[in-house]
Amino acid sequence: MNIENKQLREAHALLENTTPLGRNDCGSVCEAYCCSDALGDSMELFPYEKDIFEKLDGFEVIDGEIPAVKCNGTCKRENRPLACRIYPLFPLVVNENGEERIRVIYDPRATASCPLCAHKAKLDRRFVRAVRRAGKYLLNDEKTAGYLRKTSEYLTELIELEIKLGL
Ligand code: SF4
Ligand code: SF4
Numbered sequence: 001m002n003i004e005n006k007q008l009r010e011a012h013a014l015l016e017n018t019t020p021l022g023r024n025d026c027g028s029v030c031e032a033y034c035c036s037d038a039l040g041d042s043m044e045l046f047p048y049e050k051d052i053f054e055k056l057d058g059f060e061v062i063d064g065e066i067p068a069v070k071c072n073g074t075c076k077r078e079n080r081p082l083a084c085r086i087y088p089l090f091p092l093v094v095n096e097n098g099e100e101r102i103r104v105i106y107d108p109r110a111t112a113s114c115p116l117c118a119h120k121a122k123l124d125r126r127f128v129r130a131v132r133r134a135g136k137y138l139l140n141d142e143k144t145a146g147y148l149r150k151t152s153e154y155l156t157e158l159i160e161l162e163i164k165l166g167l
Contacts, residue, residue: 012085
């Protein structure tokens, strides 16, 4: 996969081989539900990914304010979009003492699909660290930072709503 944007390339590379449970394949406990589920669903693309996935076989890009991609339930590991690489986590942008920081959270959108997320399982530290570092890299580019901030606002609202509803 040829990624021209430096920050996106670094983020992809950090999550090339790290996985939620380290050496253990979490897909073996749930029959890779997130991939089979993705058959009828789509993953949001990070800025700069649209052009890449439009050229890759096995993916269908859906254009929109935030472009997304559909897959056929299998892919070459090196061709996974960043959303799949960080799943089921998200590098949330938070403001602390006037500074932007990355806080790695379970993505609330993953609760229904991922047993690790549903049970708030303890994940491999290298994976969590890689997601945090990827978030920090992405903050160094205007477009990827904008996407992270916007999605962070949305996820924060979602989490607050879930708390209010007692979910
Ligand atoms: S749904 Fe969760 S546990 Fe299952 S393969 Fe995907 S990330 Fe791993
Ligand atoms: S792109 Fe690959 S990793 Fe992502 S959901 Fe599809 S098959 Fe799974």
